[in-house]
Amino acid sequence: MTTAIAGLTTTKAPFIEQAVERGELFIEQPYDLYSNENQETWRQLYARILPRWEKYAHPKFMEGVQNLALDPHNVPRLEDINKFLSPLSGFTAKAVSGYVPAYLFFDCIRQRAFPTTITIREGQKLDYLPEPDVFHDVAGHVPMHTDRVFADVLVRFGEVARAAAERCRDIADEHERVRIVESNIKAMARFFWFTVEFGLMNTAAGLRVYGSGLLSSYGELAHALDAPEVQRFPFQMEWVVNQYFEIDHYQPLLFVVDSFEHLYAQVDELEKWMHAGKLNNVSPGEPLVDEKDLESFLHAKLDG
Numbered sequence: 001m002t003t004a005i006a007g008l009t010t011t012k013a014p015f016i017e018q019a020v021e022r023g024e025l026f027i028e029q030p031y032d033l034y035s036n037e038n039q040e041t042w043r044q045l046y047a048r049i050l051p052r053w054e055k056y057a058h059p060k061f062m063e064g065v066q067n068l069a070l071d072p073h074n075v076p077r078l079e080d081i082n083k084f085l086s087p088l089s090g091f092t093a094k095a096v097s098g099y100v101p102a103y104l105f106f107d108c109i110r111q112r113a114f115p116t117t118i119t120i121r122e123g124q125k126l127d128y129l130p131e132p133d134v135f136h137d138v139a140g141h142v143p144m145h146t147d148r149v150f151a152d153v154l155v156r157f158g159e160v161a162r163a164a165a166e167r168c169r170d171i172a173d174e175h176e177r178v179r180i181v182e183s184n185i186k187a188m189a190r191f192f193w194f195t196v197e198f199g200l201m202n203t204a205a206g207l208r209v210y211g212s213g214l215l216s217s218y219g220e221l222a223h224a225l226d227a228p229e230v231q232r233f234p235f236q237m238e239w240v241v242n243q244y245f246e247i248d249h250y251q252p253l254l255f256v257v258d259s260f261e262h263l264y265a266q267v268d269e270l271e272k273w274m275h276a277g278k279l280n281n282v283s284p285g286e287p288l289v290d291e292k293d294l295e296s297f298l299h300a301k302l303d304g
C-alpha cells in the first residue's frame with residue numbers, strides 16, 4: 001500500500017521507489033507530482049545561484065541557459081527543454097529513476113541521451129546533497145549540452161567507454177579481466193570528474209567554470225575560483241587519471257583546460273592511453289568501483 005506523500009523530493013518520492021522496484025530505469029517525468037515545496041526549492045536554488053553564474057560560469061554555459069529558456073520559477077519539464085536542446089546538439093535529457101551504472105551512463109551519452117534525475121533536494125538542504133537531483137542535472141549539466149563541441153566531447157567519451165569494454169572483453173584470465181576493468185573505470189571516472197563535473201577553463205575574461213558539479217553548487221562555485229587555497233593546475237592526463245577524489249567536501253584540487261577543442265583532444269588522448277594499456281594500473285583509491293559499475297562493463301551490450 002502506498003501512502004500518498006506528495007512531491008518528488010529526493011529519497012522521499014514513492015513514485016521513484018515504485019519505479020525502482022519494478023526495475024524501471026528510464027521513466028517519464030510525472031510533472032504533476034512536484035509539490036509546491038518542490039517548486040519553491042527550485043525557485044530558491046535558481047534565484048540564489050544566478051548572480052554567481054553571471055560572475056563565474058563559462059560564457060557558453062550562460063548562452064545555454066538562455067537558449068534553453070530555463071525557467072527560474074518552476075522545475076523545467078524535460079520535454080520543453082528537449083525542444084530547445086535537440087536542434088542545437090542532438091542531445092536530449094532522459095528521465096531516470098536513480099543511479100545509472102557506469103557503462104550504461106556512458107553508453108547513453110554516446111547516443112546523445114543524458115540520464116537525468118527528476119527529483120529535487122529538500123527545501124532545508126539547499127547546500128549539500130550527496131546524490132544528483134534535478135537542479136544538478138538540468139541546471140548544472142544540460143546548459144553545457146547546447147554547445148556542439150562540448151556535446152561532441154561527451155559522445156567521444158562514451159565511445160572511449162565502449163572501446164574500453166570491448167578491449168577488456170578479450171582478456172582471457174577472469175581475475176585479470178576484472179582487475180583491469182576496475183582500473184579503467186577508475187581512470188574514466190576520474191577524467192569525467194575533473195572535467196565534466198569540476199572543470200575550469202581559461203577564457204579571454206580569465207578563469208571560468210564549465211564543470212557541472214561546481215555550476216550547481218552555490219557555495220563551491222565561488223570557492224573554486226576565489227579561495228586562495230584551492231590548487232588549480234593545467235590539465236595533465238598523467239595526473240588526472242591517477243588522482244583520487246572525495247565527493248563529500250569542496251574540491252581542493254581542480255584542473256584547467258584551454259578550450260572545448262582542447263578538452264576534446266584530451267578525450268582522444270584518453271582513448272590512446274586506454275588502448276596502450278596505460279589505464280590498466282592507475283593508482284588505487286577513490287572512487288571505489290562498486291559491483292554494479294563493474295558488472296555493467298563486464299556484461300556490456302556491444303552490438304547496438
Ligand SMILES: [Fe+2]
Pocket residue numbers: 132136141197212213
Ligand atoms: Fe553530474
